[in-house]
Amino acid sequence: MKQILLKSGREKSVLQHRPWVFSGAVEQVEGDPAPGETVAVRGADGTPLGWAAYSPESQIRARMWSYDPTDTIDGEFLRRRLAAALDMRRQMIPAEETNALRLVHAESDGVPGLVVDRYADTLVMQCLSAGMEVWRETIADLLMEMTGAARLYERSDADVRRLEGLPERVGVVRGDALPDGRVQICENGVRFWVDVERGHKTGFYLDQRRNRARVGALAAGRDVLNCFSYTGGFAVYALANGAAHVTSADTSADALALGRENAALNGLPEERAEWVEADVFHLLRKYRDQARTFDLIILDPPKFAPTAALVEQAARGYKDINLLAFKLLRPGGILATFSCSGGVTPDLFQKIVSGAALDAGVDAQILEKLEQGPDHPVALNFPEGHYLKGLICRV
Numbered sequence: 001m002k003q004i005l006l007k008s009g010r011e012k013s014v015l016q017h018r019p020w021v022f023s024g025a026v027e028q029v030e031g032d033p034a035p036g037e038t039v040a041v042r043g044a045d046g047t048p049l050g051w052a053a054y055s056p057e058s059q060i061r062a063r064m065w066s067y068d069p070t071d072t073i074d075g076e077f078l079r080r081r082l083a084a085a086l087d088m089r090r091q092m093i094p095a096e097e098t099n100a101l102r103l104v105h106a107e108s109d110g111v112p113g114l115v116v117d118r119y120a121d122t123l124v125m126q127c128l129s130a131g132m133e134v135w136r137e138t139i140a141d142l143l144m145e146m147t148g149a150a151r152l153y154e155r156s157d158a159d160v161r162r163l164e165g166l167p168e169r170v171g172v173v174r175g176d177a178l179p180d181g182r183v184q185i186c187e188n189g190v191r192f193w194v195d196v197e198r199g200h201k202t203g204f205y206l207d208q209r210r211n212r213a214r215v216g217a218l219a220a221g222r223d224v225l226n227c228f229s230y231t232g233g234f235a236v237y238a239l240a241n242g243a244a245h246v247t248s249a250d251t252s253a254d255a256l257a258l259g260r261e262n263a264a265l266n267g268l269p270e271e272r273a274e275w276v277e278a279d280v281f282h283l284l285r286k287y288r289d290q291a292r293t294f295d296l297i298i299l300d301p302p303k304f305a306p307t308a309a310l311v312e313q314a315a316r317g318y319k320d321i322n323l324l325a326f327k328l329l330r331p332g333g334i335l336a337t338f339s340c341s342g343g344v345t346p347d348l349f350q351k352i353v354s355g356a357a358l359d360a361g362v363d364a365q366i367l368e369k370l371e372q373g374p375d376h377p378v379a380l381n382f383p384e385g386h387y388l389k390g391l392i393c394r395v
Contacts, residue, residue, distance in 0.1 A: 002031030003040035004054070004062060011043040014050065014064065017381040019107045021052060021062040029054075035165065036134035038065065038073045053112065053131020057165030063112035063131055075138050078111070082142055085109040092374040098187035100194070102206050102375040103147070108385040109377065116143060117202040119194050121150040122183045124202035125173065128156065130164050140173050151175030153196050155203075170197075184265075188213045190240055192231070192262050198254075205233060207372040207388050208300065208338075212237045214370065215298060215336045215392070219243040222295035225287075225328065227280045227321070232259025234298045234336075239268040243296075247274045249283050284324035297325045299337040304344075311343045315352055318344070322356035326364065326395065335393045338370070342387040349389045357393070368392040 006014070010025035021041065033039050033054040041049045041062065048069035052062035065073050085104045093101050104116035106128070113129025123143055127136050140152055152174040161168060181197030187209050196203040216237025221244055226235045229248035236259075238246050250256055256275040263273050276283065280301070299321055304314035318339060325335050339349045350366070357364040370390030372378075378386040 001040055002033040002037060002054075003042055004029050004052070005042050005046075006044055006049075008044040011047070011049060014041060014043075014067070017064075017067050019064045019112055019379075019382055020060045021064065023059050023061040026061050036130035036132075038131075040069070053129060053134070055130040055164055058130070058163050060129075063107070063129055065112070065131070075142070078135060078138060079142055079146075081110050082139075082146060085111070086146060088377070089375055098185070098209060100185035100187055100204065100206060101209075101373075103143075105376050105385065107382045108379040110379075114139065115202070117204075117206055118147065118149065119183045119185050119196060119203065122178065122196060123147060123149045123152045124196050125152060125154050126156050126158060126202065127154070127169070128158055128160050128164070130166065133164075133166055144174050149175070151177070155196070155201070158201075188237075190236055191265050192233070192236065193258055193265065195231075195258065200230065205230065205300075207340075207376045208233060210373045211336075211338070211370045211390055214368070215296075216241045218334055218336070218392070219246070219296055222334075223293075224296045224298070225249070225294040225325075226298045227284070227325075228299065228301045229259060229275075230255050230300075232256075232262045232275075234300065235259060235273065236262050236266055236268065238296070238298075239263060239272060240266055243272065245272050245274070247276060247294075249276045249278050249280050251277065251279055253277050281321065281324075284321060284328065288324055288327055293328055293330045294333065295330055296334045296336070297329060299325055299335070301338070301340075303341050304339070309343075311341075311348075314341050314344055315348070318349070318352045319356045319359075322353050323360045326357050326360035326362050329362070329395045331395060333395045334367075335364070335395070336370075336390065337393065338388065338390040340388050342384055344389070346386075346389045350391065353391055353393065362395050364393045364395050366391055367394050 005028040007027040039054045041052050050067040051065045051073050100119045113132040115126040117124045154173045156169040182193050182195050194203040219238035220242040224238045224243045224246040226248040229250045235246045235248040304317045372388040
């Protein structure tokens with residue numbers, strides 16, 4: 001039997017149903033398993049603890065499929081896991097809210113290393129682990145059968161693939177290709193073009209759907225600065241809710257161009273929108289020096305701390321942009337600020353923002369705390385799945 005034996009005392013995390021087995025916890029590997037192959041996981045005394053996908057190249061040496069030694073890891077096992085994930089979304093996300101949502105959220109749905117997003121009739125899949133690579137074709141068939149989608153794209157081009165010893169893989173897996181790689185979606189009555197071939201991640205930030213609606217509702221009549229705007233998600237909501245003016249800033253000219261298209265797609269007036277290609281850190285300092293101010297500022301930066309080792313560096317970055325944003329807010333102004341860095345806890349993020357307000361010389365209140373939507377669930381045995389934190393603060 002192909003199996004891994006854990007070191008004495010290292011069984012605790014598996015017994016607590018933690019999904020990752022790190023290399024330092026492994027005493028012995030038996031049977032020469034191939035990358036991604038299913039292995040039995042046993043304690044130091046030989047006690048069966050479950051089944052995992054083996055990954056010899058990664059520090060995460062195995063990802064747990066099941067904690068039941070009587071399970072069989074096969075196509076039917078995967079069908080049950082996918083069915084449970086899809087059923088939860090049907091119950092929690094009303095069809096009238098959106099036709100774009102996350103269908104499978106990796107470890108949090110019991111399918112380690114698999115992310116699947118739906119954009120209207122198009123699925124986009126990321127296989128991020130050696131175990132998922134082995135089951136890729138089976139997963140593709142099951143997704144098409146169970147969702148009735150017209151096509152399935154793969155965007156397995158995330159950095160984590162390299163840590164698994166896997167090459168990037170991008171392209172159509174099932175169905176026909178989209179003529180320009182884009183698909184139109186609708187959420188909360190607002191429409192967007194999503195570039196599933198070339199966009200960030202799988203094309204759009206679905207985890208912010210309900211936060212876009214909440215922050216957009218605060219924009220009525222306000223002068224808004226939307227930082228790290230990408231393709232204009234928050235900007236379009238703000239304009240649709242009657243913002244007086246929205247300035248959107250991003251380093252990507254292509255993203256800004258698609259943002260303009262998204263505003264036009266919703267029939268929003270061009271004269272109330274400004275699209276600025278710039279480094280946000282530099283732009284915030286420029287606006288500070290120009291004494292330019294705003295009623296609402298949105299900070300939705302990319303991940304500053306992909307690993308815990310970079311948390312200190314990330315904290316400096318978050319404090320910098322939040323301090324500058326506080327300085328640019330008019331009295332009574334609102335800051336909607338976010339962090340998607342898994343290594344930055346909600347408590348730490350609040351402390352960072354609090355320190356930024358203090359250094360900016362303003363008094364501020366937290367009005368609301370925001371997080372990822374229910375299609376991005378957090379398994380209680382995998383708190384790392386809670387990565388998106390947001391605060392709505394008022395000066």
